[in-house]
Amino acid sequence: MTAEAEATTGDWTQPGVFAVAPGVHRVPLPLPSDGLRAVNVYVIEDAAGLVLVDSGWALTESRQALSAALATLGCGLADVRHFLVTHLHRDHYTQAVQLRQLFGSKVSLGAGEGPAIKVLLAGGIHPFAPQVNQLLASGAQVVLQRLQALAMAPPGDPAGWEAPDEWLLPHQEIELGTRTLRVVPTPGHTQGHVVFVDAADALLFAGDHVLPHITPSIGFEPVSASLPLGDYLDSLRLVRAMPDLRLLPAHGPVTASAHTRIDALLAHHADRLDRCATAVAAGAATAYQVACGLRWTRRERRLEGLDPVNQMLAVTETRAHLELLAAQGQLTISWDDGVAHYRPAGPAAPQP
Numbered sequence: 368m369t370a371e372a373e374a375t376t377g378d379w380t381q382p383g384v385f386a387v388a389p390g391v392h393r394v395p396l397p398l399p400s401d402g403l404r405a406v407n408v409y410v411i412e413d414a415a416g417l418v419l420v421d422s423g424w425a426l427t428e429s430r431q432a433l434s435a436a437l438a439t440l441g442c443g444l445a446d447v448r449h450f451l452v453t454h455l456h457r458d459h460y461t462q463a464v465q466l467r468q469l470f471g472s473k474v475s476l477g478a479g480e481g482p483a484i485k486v487l488l489a490g491g492i493h494p495f496a497p498q499v500n501q502l503l504a505s506g507a508q509v510v511l512q513r514l515q516a517l518a519m520a521p522p523g524d525p526a527g528w529e530a531p532d533e534w535l536l537p538h539q540e541i542e543l544g545t546r547t548l549r550v551v552p553t554p555g556h557t558q559g560h561v562v563f564v565d566a567a568d569a570l571l572f573a574g575d576h577v578l579p580h581i582t583p584s585i586g587f588e589p590v591s592a593s594l595p596l597g598d599y600l601d602s603l604r605l606v607r608a609m610p611d612l613r614l615l616p617a618h619g620p621v622t623a624s625a626h627t628r629i630d631a632l633l634a635h636h637a638d639r640l641d642r643c644a645t646a647v648a649a650g651a652a653t654a655y656q657v658a659c660g661l662r663w664t665r666r667e668r669r670l671e672g673l674d675p676v677n678q679m680l681a682v683t684e685t686r687a688h689l690e691l692l693a694a695q696g697q698l699t700i701s702w703d704d705g706v707a708h709y710r711p712a713g714p715a716a717p718q719p
């Protein structure tokens with residue numbers, strides 16, 4: 368399918384190989400029963416072989432789709448010499464690990480994912496214990512029970528994670544022969560998330576940092592950051608301060624301007640922070656109570672209308688907004704029986 372046909376149908380998840388820039392192709396790979404529907408990997412043709420940004424989830428159908436896509440470029444899975452992975456989520460990272468086992472490809476991941484990989488590899492504890500703890504601190508035991516009723520722990524199957532061959536350092540330059548990519552750390556979605564910037568061709572390989580249709584989840588990872596939303600907003604402003612770049616997202620179509628989408632994401636979070644502060648001023652005390660008063664997804668659903676996994680993500684995201692408001696001095700926190708209660712901060716003391 369051509370880029371033109373893609374524009375006609377408007378469905379970015381359709382399988383195929385879509386030219387983005389000379390020698391750069393977007394390849395959507397399938398995800399199982401997942402609201403995200405597909406994940407884009409970006410194939411860069413290089414003199415020494417293929418370099419992929421992100422890898423897909425280690426699933427048979429994903430590997431078959433990648434193999435078929437590479438075949439249209441006259442290549443096979445064994446021609447992938449290097450995976451540059453934006454973050455450790457399984458739909459981005461695990462197929463790289465699997466193909467490395469088969470073909471010896473090199474796998475690189477942001478150095479900030481080190482603590483999370485260590486926890487995943489240590490075993491013995493549930494890798495998503497932080498999300499359970501956050502639900503308890505949010506007064507959202509009921510969401511935890513709904514997850515358990517489905518016999519679903521928060522998603523976090525530890526299979527498929529290994530350490531990478533290389534930990535990418537901030538602002539490291541990756542020379543590919545045909546182009547140079549710069550590693551830019553963008554913590555928030557995960558602590559070790561990185562984007563890759565091709566300044567010469569004005570391309571942003573954005574991973575999940577900037578997505579065109581949805582707002583990325585914040586801090587869904589095995590080790591909690593202290594203020595993941597604050598990190599995320601700082602990372603958005605960091606990319607906004609660069610010259611504008613074409614947005615090559617991991618989920619969704621390629622769009623012309625990263626700046627346009629970043630402005631919308633910053634406005635979205637400013638609005639959510641306002642709504643959270645208003646809800647607390649109106650008497651909602653816990654993150655769960657605030658989340659119940661907000662509306663979710665573009666369809667403006669109530670929390671109760673989401674599936675339990677998305678209820679968990681909604682509550683932990685609400686908590687991230689409340690924690691940022693508290694760090695900014697707008698709310699105070701008191702703890703009661705392991706649950707955080709938020710109140711509006713009193714009027715600021717007069718400045719001398």
Ligand SMILES: [Zn+2]
Pocket residue numbers: 454456556575
């Ligand atoms: Zn992700």
